[in-house]
Amino acid sequence: MTAQMADKSYSPAASLEARTAWMAGRAEPLRAAGTVIQVAASREVFAEGGDTDVFYKVVSGVVRCCKFLSDGRRQIEAFHVAGDLFGFELGQERLLSAEAVSDCTLVSYRRRSIETLAQKDQTISHQLFQYAMQNLAQAQDHSLLLGRRGAAEKVASFLLGWAKLSADKRVLHLAMTRQDIADYLGLTIETVSRSLTQFERDGVIALPYSRQVKILNIDALEDLAA
Amino acid sequence: MTAQMADKSYSPAASLEARTAWMAGRAEPLRAAGTVIQVAASREVFAEGGDTDVFYKVVSGVVRCCKFLSDGRRQIEAFHVAGDLFGFELGQERLLSAEAVSDCTLVSYRRRSIETLAQKDQTISHQLFQYAMQNLAQAQDHSLLLGRRGAAEKVASFLLGWAKLSADKRVLHLAMTRQDIADYLGLTIETVSRSLTQFERDGVIALPYSRQVKILNIDALEDLAA
DNA sequence: CGCTTAATTGATCAGGGTCAATCGTGGTGG
DNA sequence: CCACCACGATTGACCCTGATCAATTAAGCG
Numbered sequence: 001m002t003a004q005m006a007d008k009s010y011s012p013a014a015s016l017e018a019r020t021a022w023m024a025g026r027a028e029p030l031r032a033a034g035t036v037i038q039v040a041a042s043r044e045v046f047a048e049g050g051d052t053d054v055f056y057k058v059v060s061g062v063v064r065c066c067k068f069l070s071d072g073r074r075q076i077e078a079f080h081v082a083g084d085l086f087g088f089e090l091g092q093e094r095l096l097s098a099e100a101v102s103d104c105t106l107v108s109y110r111r112r113s114i115e116t117l118a119q120k121d122q123t124i125s126h127q128l129f130q131y132a133m134q135n136l137a138q139a140q141d142h143s144l145l146l147g148r149r150g151a152a153e154k155v156a157s158f159l160l161g162w163a164k165l166s167a168d169k170r171v172l173h174l175a176m177t178r179q180d181i182a183d184y185l186g187l188t189i190e191t192v193s194r195s196l197t198q199f200e201r202d203g204v205i206a207l208p209y210s211r212q213v214k215i216l217n218i219d220a221l222e223d224l225a226a
Numbered sequence: 227m228t229a230q231m232a233d234k235s236y237s238p239a240a241s242l243e244a245r246t247a248w249m250a251g252r253a254e255p256l257r258a259a260g261t262v263i264q265v266a267a268s269r270e271v272f273a274e275g276g277d278t279d280v281f282y283k284v285v286s287g288v289v290r291c292c293k294f295l296s297d298g299r300r301q302i303e304a305f306h307v308a309g310d311l312f313g314f315e316l317g318q319e320r321l322l323s324a325e326a327v328s329d330c331t332l333v334s335y336r337r338r339s340i341e342t343l344a345q346k347d348q349t350i351s352h353q354l355f356q357y358a359m360q361n362l363a364q365a366q367d368h369s370l371l372l373g374r375r376g377a378a379e380k381v382a383s384f385l386l387g388w389a390k391l392s393a394d395k396r397v398l399h400l401a402m403t404r405q406d407i408a409d410y411l412g413l414t415i416e417t418v419s420r421s422l423t424q425f426e427r428d429g430v431i432a433l434p435y436s437r438q439v440k441i442l443n444i445d446a447l448e449d450l451a452a
Numbered sequence: 453c454g455c456t457t458a459a460t461t462g463a464t465c466a467g468g469g470t471c472a473a474t475c476g477t478g479g480t481g482g
Numbered sequence: 483c484c485a486c487c488a489c490g491a492t493t494g495a496c497c498c499t500g501a502t503c504a505a506t507t508a509a510g511c512g
Binding site for chain 3 (some may be wrong): 179
């Protein structure tokens, strides 16, 4: 099931991370040990219940990690962008599934190998710990969003959060569909759409294309995010 | 602000953890380094924005960790019971606040000391890593609950989750108020109350006292949790 | 150019929130 | 000992946000 369009050994120089030094530096010590793979948009990287023998780092593209209820309802836990680790789990079985939102270049690492390395190299275990704690902090923020914010607040928060991950903080390119956004925010596509058009009517954003958002009034957007 | 009713050096033998071997064993290597404190019900242990120089383990009682929005809306991220670590954070400022739900006995650890110990003792860093990953998994489950489940499903899930933490899986003693449950589930007290009385009418639970829940039909409850 | 999938928009509905009254319980003091 | 009070919980009436259902428009793509 794991979509692998290419599979070759990883040369550090091949990485084209255009992120901040902090971001880019986060997983440095892992670099040498991985294998590059390509995953086409909407292909599955791994599935809930699968084996946890490998984990990944995003080189380029966007990945969504999500959970499903038995009846198909989906909750997207996080979108991962260049520099992010994902898919590391302690148990034997995966608790999340991961899919490529856009065409992605990933590096995969064998968990056993990294854990062996981590025994010796404290920087590696430290990276993984940072990874866990950052994801935890993000998941907790997300809970606040899901549990206590209204629809407009959710959408505004999402735009601001995505802006922080974007190179250009004023013109956002949404890699994901409205359905993805809805499943991330615990809403429906219709409500996401209506919130966006409302923001547009209010002059807070512009929507030249459905996947492009220009932030016209960031203060107003921050107010909307409450 | 940090409520400390007692403060003496910690004797490992004093701990009365009545939990599973796995739970009790989780934080063993930390034992020697802590200081016991007592916190009265509804007192704050630490506040959002505070210093992260100490973290805690619950010896007895229940602690809630939560976040607030500027207008006072609250989201409880987790309830912590005997054996759980809480309050460990990487940054300088706390992202969560913590309060005693019931009278609590806690052990506090200086973060710096533990981090120094962790440099040498791999089991300690391993404990902390486990702590982070478990909390992460729990937070992600919580997101699914908050984002995609209906009111009755939320309440049913909560009861089942609390049952797993309780000694007697059939007769639950709720340490927390309806408001706490509501803020944990992203609901209101009224909706929590209505769901419980509905479960009672349906013969799924009994409510002899408002803080005591007898699970009469656990299969039905599991079905309700979807 | 036509087909398919994504997104928007509108009309209606319902789940859960809000407001308000009542009940229950436990603590306090006359 | 019991009346009173305070606080938590329950219950009811009503409302509103966001979901659902449905139709239309827009955007990719072979």
